[in-house]
Amino acid sequence: MRLIVARCAIDYRGRLSTFLPEAVRLLMIKSDGSVMVHSDRGGYRPENWMVPPTVIEETDEGIVVRKHRGEERLEILISERLSDVSHEMGEAAPLVKDGVERELQELLAAAPATCGDGFRLVRREWPTDIGPVDLMCRDREDDWIAVEIKRTGTIEAVEQLTRYLERIRRDPAMGSCRGVLAAQEIRPQARVLAQGRGIDCVEVDLDVLRGEREPELTLFAA
Amino acid sequence: MRLIVARCAIDYRGRLSTFLPEAVRLLMIKSDGSVMVHSDRGGYRPENWMVPPTVIEETDEGIVVRKHRGEERLEILISERLSDVSHEMGEAAPLVKDGVERELQELLAAAPATCGDGFRLVRREWPTDIGPVDLMCRDREDDWIAVEIKRTGTIEAVEQLTRYLERIRRDPAMGSCRGVLAAQEIRPQARVLAQGRGIDCVEVDLDVLRGEREPELTLFAA
DNA sequence: AGGTACATCTCGGGT
DNA sequence: ACCCGAGGTGTACCT
Structure with missing residues (x-):
């Protein structure tokens, strides 16, 4: 990773156009070709950036980053170089995440009765022409139930499920x-x-869902 | 801005939990309290981060970042410090953007017939009780048309417009x-x-809207 | 403070 | 490759 601290002005032309007047900023160049321009404020987002694959050209005047194919162009005009260092970082093991919607879906697919008495799973990711429903189940009377799974149930989630139901019910066999x-x-x-x-x-x-996967553990744990 | 290159392992506890095994990474601490952890790969997104307002505690073992109010906690255990430098950057003028949705709305407001034959603008940002419609127009028969403007038209945009139409049509004068x-x-x-x-x-x-290109040109081009 | 909409959203998964 | 949905989304703007 290369870290340059420099006084620079920046032009971006791509999905939109932006301009940054001259100021001191951090230029971060990762070994995968990612380029980021950070100021000392403004949270985790760079002011300008380009993700790989990129082509990076460097001259005395500055750095030009382009997309390998495409119209995007990030032009960094450097007026003063204050620091320029590189660090070898080697491989980093990937981030381990825990507790996302995916796990919820897996757990509910394994225990569909959690969503309603007597529910059994027909399939995960039931396709409709506007996208997949998380779970499709049937109950004891063989009626169909579409299940939408979210970490947080918002109005938007209700809208999403409503759209799916609107589509699903067009099939006479699933009208109810x-x-x-x-x-x-x-x-x-x-x-x-x-x-x-x-x-x-x-x-x-x-x-509780995690526990239901291994019911013996909770039953016999000391 | 402080830039630390260090071998570290990282725990995050907040809306979810993540863990990063020990490796060499860049720790970026901005003067507004933003903290970012970048590896040498993976594009523009930090592997971990916390946005202001934050409380940063530093000890010999590492750095702990907490949200001022809340349960979030980012724990950086440092086993080897390879570099630790600070740079004064001063104020940077804000990013100037050009070509976002706002501009599209301005251009269509000036040329409403683009949205439909004979459309004329009644007003921009037509208010409803759940938010403003981008454009409200009438056609040659004086019928009303609500126009939702997006850079990219997604399902979400259709939902948004649907919500607005539902509200607007409650007014008997605009029922159609x-x-x-x-x-x-x-x-x-x-x-x-x-x-x-x-x-x-x-x-x-x-x-075409900007007038930088004439649509008829293709018809009469040599 | 809470809700809504926008973002060069980014990123992953599926078709 | 395209398209859709999720995100520790972040962020500005409004009520």
């Missing part, structure tokens, strides 16, 4: 398909909207 | 208000959803 919104937390306004549309809401506890 | 989605690019599934709801789609060319 119901909807269930399952989430760790369901916002009050989302609950109101769901009720008005006949959609059931289920709040699920991630720790 | 139609909807038009205008965007530089409209995604296929958004088009399907719009059609199903009787919403028209119009793709607009930014360069």
Whole structure:
């Protein structure tokens, strides 16, 4: 990784056009070709950047970064170089994430009855022509139920499930398909909207679900 | 701005939990309290970060970053410090942007007929009780048309316009208000959803709107 | 403070 | 390659 601190002015032309007047900034160039321009304020986002694959040209006047194919162009005019160092970093093991929506879906797919009494899974990622429903289930009466899974159940989640139901019900065989919104937390306004549309809401506890995967553990743990 | 290159392992606890095994990384600490952890690969996004306001504690073992109010905690355990420098950067003038949605709205407001034959503008940012519609127009028959403008027309944009139309049509005088989605690019599934709801789609060319390119040129070009 | 909409969103997964 | 959905989204702007 190369770190340059320099007084510079910057032009970007691509999906939009931007201009940065002359000031001291950090230029970060990663070994995968990522280029970022950071000022000393403004949070985690660079003011300008370009992601790989890039072509980087350097001259006395500055640095020009281009997309390998495409119109994007980041032009850094350097008037004063204050620091320029490179660091070898080697390989870094990838970030381990825990607790995202994916896990919820896996756990609920393994325990569909959590979403409603007697529910059994027909398939995950049930396709519609506007996108996949998280879970498609049937109950004891063989009625269909589309389940939308979210970490947080918002109005937007209710809208999403409503769209899917609208599509699914066009199939005469599934005209009575119901909807269930399952989430760790369901916002009050989302609950109101769901009720008005006949959609059931289920709040699920991630720790309990994790425990249901290995029921013996909780039963016999000391 | 402080730049630390160090061998470190990192724990994050907040809306989710993450762990980074020990490796050499860049720690960037901005003077506004932003903290970022960058590896030498992976594009523009830090592997971990915390945005202001933050409380930063430093010891011999490493750095702990906390949100001023809240449960979030970023713990950086440093096993080897390879570099640690600070740079004064002063104030940087803000980024100047050109070509975002705002500009598209201005151009279409000046040329509403682009959105439909004979359309004339009644007002921009037409207020509803859930937010403003980008353009409100009338056609030759004096029928109302609500226009939603996007750089990219997605399903989300169709939903947004649908919500507005639902509100607008509650006014008996506007009960027949139609909807038009205008965007530089409209995604296929958004088009399907719009059609199903009787919403028209119009793709607009930014360069033509700017007058930088004449659409008739192709007809009469030598 | 809370909600809504925009972003060069970025990023991953699926078709 | 395109398209869609999620994000520790962040961020500005409005009520």
